[in-house]
Each structure stands twice: as structure tokens, then as C-alpha cells.
Amino acid sequence: MLMIVEDHPDAINSEKETPLHRAAATGNLDSCQLLISKGVAIDAINSEKETPLHMAVQTENLDICQLLISKGAAIDAINSEKETPLHHAAVTENLDICQLLISEGAAIDAVNSYDQTPLHMAVQTENLDICELLISKGAAIDATDVLNKTPLHFAAFCGELQACQLLISKGAAIDAIDYKKETPLHKAVVTKNLNTCELLISKGAAIDAIDSWKETPLHMAVVNGNLNISQLLISKGATIDAIDFLNATPLHYAAFCGELQACQLLISNGATIDASNSSNLTPLHIAAQKGHLDVCKLLVSKGAGVNSLSSNNETPLMLA
Known part of the structure; x- marks a missing residue:
């Protein structure tokens, strides 16, 4: 390595990496010092527009990070994804490098090409x-990315319970909405994170928050067939007959998906058996149309109208 450094300090490989990139990536402090003494470009970029500092951070080499910064490396250089060294550091477990970068003035809320800050990235891991x-x-505790997701959205989606606890304790908006108007509770329901759902609800999350389709967390829970979360939501006061933008209730959703146990749970908790959606379709219409025989039997046994008519004057039998 030293011979290459001596003879070809400005050489680049197929990835447009200079010897300083490679020395930083491999943790070769002596080579880094030699190259810098020869005047090589401290902020040279490779094919991904990463500088040697990006690479030193990724390989968690504190000594080389300190050297590069002391020699003038751009603390907030961005790569092709607009990620700074601090973005990289946020997904490592190297607290010392994060502290170094911040102490040297790294932008704490720098955003990458997805408008994600280092906190967004740290939360996900x-x-x-x-x-x-x-x-x-x-x-910024409630920084939003390009999809309007806050760090708490990510933590809830990933089931990162401790991260959720931390963010909430620091004042994160419990009912922040993303581009689909989904709250962190919606995210936790979708990914079946029961403990996260319990935490969010205990901290005041809106149990009947609606997304852009007017779906509540209960709508989503029954679609996923997640009985534990469905039971939790109902026990905490979720509206059993909440309607989406097509006037469909959670029972419509459960019938559509053939979720027999979810249907039983909803009915036992007072769901309207013959609720009609915007097309006057009842859950029995839906179950018959989708061929879910067990659900049809359940609904009929609970008094569903077998002769209910849709907007097109169709009975459930006609749709079967």
C-alpha cells in the first residue's frame, strides 16, 4: 500500500476511489497521513460521491475521522444519496464518531435524498x-421525510419499542400523520407490533384516527387477521362500526378477507351484522362474493339478511 501511495498518490480505481479513500476504508492511518502530506485531495469523491470521511465513518475508524477533520475534510459532504457522514454514523453503533462529528459542527438535521435526518436513520436501527x-x-424530534414520516412513524413501523418510548418521552407528536394520513398507531397495527400498539395507546394515541381512506387502526387490524391487536383496540374503545370512505366497516373488511375469527370478535362486540357500504353491500354480500363459506355460515347464523339487496338489486346468493 505504501509503495502505491508513494508512486501514485492520485490514482483512481474503477470505483473512482483514490488511495486516500482506500486507506480510510481499510483503517490504514499511516497511509492516510502520508497521502495527506503529499497534498492529495482531502474531499475527493468516488463514484457514489463519497469522500474519504464518509468511508472512515462507515468503517468506524475514529482516529482516521479525527485526522481527516483536522486536515479540513468537509464535515457535511454529501454523497449521491445526499447523506452526510453523520447520516452514516447514525446507523453505526459508534457513539464516539457521532460525538466527534457533532462537536465539529455537523448539521444535526441534514436531510438525505429522502429528506431523512440522522435521527430518522438512527431510529430505524x-x-x-x-x-x-x-x-x-x-x-428535530418530529422532522418529516419526503413521505411526511416522523422518526416515531419509523420506530412504530419497525416495532422499536424502546425507540418509541424515548421519542415520546422527548415530546414526539403521538398522532403525527404521514402522506397517507397514517399515524404511528396505524403503522404499528400494520406490522402487527402489539407491544408498540399498547405503548402508543397508553400515551394517548387516537384510537379512531383515520387515514386518507378513512380507515381506522381497527380496519387495518382485522385485515391483517391480528386478533390480539383487534381485541386491544376494541377494549380501548375503538368504534366497532367505523366507516371508511366507501362506508365499509371493519366487519366488511374481515368478511372480504375471510377472517372468520375476526368476524366472530367483531360480532361478539356489537358490530352491525347488516351494515351496508356505499353500494349497499352487507358483509354477507362481500363474503359470498369472495367465496368465504365459513364466514357466510357465521353471518347467517347471527341473523344476517340473506335477501338484502345491493344498489344493483343483488342478493348475497346472486353474488356467490
Whole structure:
């Protein structure tokens, strides 16, 4: 390596990496020092527009990070994804490098090409120490990415219970909505994270929050066939006959998906057996249309109208 450094300090490989990139990536401090003494470009970029500092951060080499920064490396250089070294550091477990970058003035809320901040990224990998550091240094707790998702949306979706607890304790908006108007509770329901759902509800999450389709968390829970979460939501006061933008109730959803146990749960908790959607279709119409015989039997046994007419004057039998 040293011979290459001596003879070809500005050489680049097929990835447009200079010897300084490689030395930083492999943790070769001596080579880094030699190359810098020869005046190589400290912020040279490779094919991904990453500088040697990006690479030193990724390989968690604190000494090389310190050297590069002391020699003037751009602390907020961005790669092709608009990620700064701090973005990279946020997904490692190296608290020291994060502290170094921040102490040297790294932008705490720099956004990548998806408008995600380092906190968004740290949350997704549940690096709690790094999350706490970023927040303590002023990271925006409710920063939104290109899809309007906050760090809490990500933590809830990933089932990162401790990250959720941390964010909420620091004031994260419990009912923040993303581009689909989904709250963190919607996200936790979709990914079947019961403990996260319990936490969010205990902290005041809106049990009947509606997304852009007017779906509540209960609508989503029965679609997923998640009885534990469905039971939790109902026990906490979820509206059993909440309607979406087509006037469909959770029972319509459960019937559509053939979720027999979910149908039983909803009916036992007072769901309207013959609720009609915007096309005057009842859950029995839906179950018959989808061929869910067990659900049809259940609904009929509970008094569903076998002669109910849709907007097109169709009975459930006609749709079977």
C-alpha cells in the first residue's frame, strides 16, 4: 500500500476511489497521513460521491475521522444519496464518531435524498444512545421525510419499542400523520407490533384516527387477521362500526378477507351484522362474493339478511 501511495498518490480505481479513500476504508492511518502530506485531495469523491470521511465513518475508524477533520475534510459532504457522514454514523453503533462529528459542527438535521435526518436513520436501527445524543444536541424530534414520516412513524413501523418510548418521552407528536394520513398507531397495527400498539395507546394515541381512506387502526387490524391487536383496540374503545370512505366497516373488511375469527370478535362486540357500504353491500354480500363459506355460515347464523339487496338489486346468493 505504501509503495502505491508513494508512486501514485492520485490514482483512481474503477470505483473512482483514490488511495486516500482506500486507506480510510481499510483503517490504514499511516497511509492516510502520508497521502495527506503529499497534498492529495482531502474531499475527493468516488463514484457514489463519497469522500474519504464518509468511508472512515462507515468503517468506524475514529482516529482516521479525527485526522481527516483536522486536515479540513468537509464535515457535511454529501454523497449521491445526499447523506452526510453523520447520516452514516447514525446507523453505526459508534457513539464516539457521532460525538466527534457533532462537536465539529455537523448539521444535526441534514436531510438525505429522502429528506431523512440522522435521527430518522438512527431510529430505524434502534441505536438508542445515538438517538439520545442527537436529540440532546437539538435534533428535530418530529422532522418529516419526503413521505411526511416522523422518526416515531419509523420506530412504530419497525416495532422499536424502546425507540418509541424515548421519542415520546422527548415530546414526539403521538398522532403525527404521514402522506397517507397514517399515524404511528396505524403503522404499528400494520406490522402487527402489539407491544408498540399498547405503548402508543397508553400515551394517548387516537384510537379512531383515520387515514386518507378513512380507515381506522381497527380496519387495518382485522385485515391483517391480528386478533390480539383487534381485541386491544376494541377494549380501548375503538368504534366497532367505523366507516371508511366507501362506508365499509371493519366487519366488511374481515368478511372480504375471510377472517372468520375476526368476524366472530367483531360480532361478539356489537358490530352491525347488516351494515351496508356505499353500494349497499352487507358483509354477507362481500363474503359470498369472495367465496368465504365459513364466514357466510357465521353471518347467517347471527341473523344476517340473506335477501338484502345491493344498489344493483343483488342478493348475497346472486353474488356467490
